[in-house]
Amino acid sequence: MSCACCNTTTKKTRMSCPACGQNCFPVSRQTILHQVQSPDNQRITDGDYAYCANRECNVGYFSAFDSIPKTSLRAFQSGQSAMLCHCFDISESVYRAALDDGTAKAIKAFVVQQTKEGLCACESRNPSGRCCLASFKQMEKAHDC
Numbered sequence: 001m002s003c004a005c006c007n008t009t010t011k012k013t014r015m016s017c018p019a020c021g022q023n024c025f026p027v028s029r030q031t032i033l034h035q036v037q038s039p040d041n042q043r044i045t046d047g048d049y050a051y052c053a054n055r056e057c058n059v060g061y062f063s064a065f066d067s068i069p070k071t072s073l074r075a076f077q078s079g080q081s082a083m084l085c086h087c088f089d090i091s092e093s094v095y096r097a098a099l100d101d102g103t104a105k106a107i108k109a110f111v112v113q114q115t116k117e118g119l120c121a122c123e124s125r126n127p128s129g130r131c132c133l134a135s136f137k138q139m140e141k142a143h144d145c
């Protein structure tokens with residue numbers, strides 16, 4: 001499964017996080033500008049930024065010259081539990097519960113359908129800027145083990 005938003009970022013070189021060392025995917029300017037809150041968004045330069053997906057790590061975005069903490073990101077401001085799909089407001093705990101009670105297929109079908117129709121907003125809603133469908137798969141795998 002792929003969509004326009006996944007195809008744009010996956011091929012680029014990964015960068016390693018200055019705080020935790022994790023290999024991180026670069027993000028587009030659209031993603032970072034829509035995620036970082038004011039006034040931090042006004043100091044974003046043209047440089048290449050990457051997103052650190054490690055939840056234990058305080059770093060949100062970083063470049064060779066700059067680092068922006070996760071607390072400055074919109075996706076981490078809502079006080080919600082960890083999100084699986086930022087576009088359609090599906091948290092990991094909700095999807096885990098759905099996997100347990102057998103209703104997960106309908107939730108995923110809904111997300112897949114919207115994605116197919118180009119109605120997802122991963123590039124601005126998801127701090128990684130990437131499609132969430134891979135995360136659904138990861139959770140399904142972890143659940144089946």
Ligand SMILES: [Zn+2]
Nearest residue numbers: 017020052057
């Ligand atoms: Zn990190």
